[in-house]
Amino acid sequence: YEIAGGLGVKRGTVAAGDDRDVVVMVGDGSYLMLHTELVTAVAEGIKLIVVIIQNQGYASIGHLSETVGSQRFGTRYRYAQSPDGNPLHADFERGEFLPVDLAANARSYGVDVIDIAPGPDSLAQLSAAVGTAKTADGPTVIHIHSDPFRYAPEGDGWWDVPVSEVSAVESTRTARAEYEQQQRLQRPLLG
Ligand SMILES: Cc1ncc(C[n+]2csc(CCOP(=O)(O)OP(=O)(O)O)c2C)c(N)n1
Numbered sequence: 705y706e707i708a709g710g711l712g713v714k715r716g717t718v719a720a721g722d723d724r725d726v727v728v729m730v731g732d733g734s735y736l737m738l739h740t741e742l743v744t745a746v747a748e749g750i751k752l753i754v755v756i757i758q759n760q761g762y763a764s765i766g767h768l769s770e771t772v773g774s775q776r777f778g779t780r781y782r783y784a785q786s787p788d789g790n791p792l793h794a795d796f797e798r799g800e801f802l803p804v805d806l807a808a809n810a811r812s813y814g815v816d817v818i819d820i821a822p823g824p825d826s827l828a829q830l831s832a833a834v835g836t837a838k839t840a841d842g843p844t845v846i847h848i849h850s851d852p853f854r855y856a857p858e859g860d861g862w863w864d865v866p867v868s869e870v871s872a873v874e875s876t877r878t879a880r881a882e883y884e885q886q887q888r889l890q891r892p893l894l895g
């Protein structure tokens with residue numbers, strides 16, 4: 705529940721007399737879906753530390769999409785562009801990155817923002833930025849870039865994500881066959 709959730713946790717800890725810091729880690733996509741409670745944090749002086757991981761799109765959903773044979777369709781934040789000039793064929797797969805600046809967005813709400821430029825020392829800078837945020841009185845947003853193709857470690861579980869039964873795309877048909885095979889291994893645990 706992201707920034708709104710962290711805000712509630714911080715309110716709860718303050719009410720309980722607990723001065724622990726609350727850190728919210730949020731992707732660029734999740735930030736775009738729900739970030740306006742930052743304004744509440746500014747208005748009420750709630751000390752929340754928000755780390756935005758900027759990787760130009762829905763990386764985890766892109767990975768999931770790949771595993772179900774649909775490549776990474778529609779999971780990048782890019783300009784819509786048509787491969788053949790027909791606007792009906794436009795997609796977000798090939799255009800330039802959008803000029804969206806989430807650090808500037810957060811700054812516009814009156815939040816302290818630490819914007820870390822991409823580079824080899826960015827993790828050291830992240831560590832220092834968290835230290836600075838902890839000494840602040842109000843909310844801080846730390847904006848850091850990441851690579852959408854660096855995946856989190858495998859969880860070794862199987863996620864029941866249904867794959868289209870009928871498709872003209874070869875990779876989707878292969879994924880459907882795998883899905884049906886995996887489904888046969890499923891055991892009903894309830895009922
Ligand atoms: C309101 C809402 N809509 C859709 C989803 C499904 N969803 C889960 S993760 C995700 C992508 C999040 O992208 P981002 O925050 O940029 O994180 P990344 O995967 O790139 O690290 C989406 C759309 C969700 N969790 N919440």
Ligand SMILES: [Mg+2]
Nearest residue numbers: 731732733761
């Ligand atoms: Mg992202």
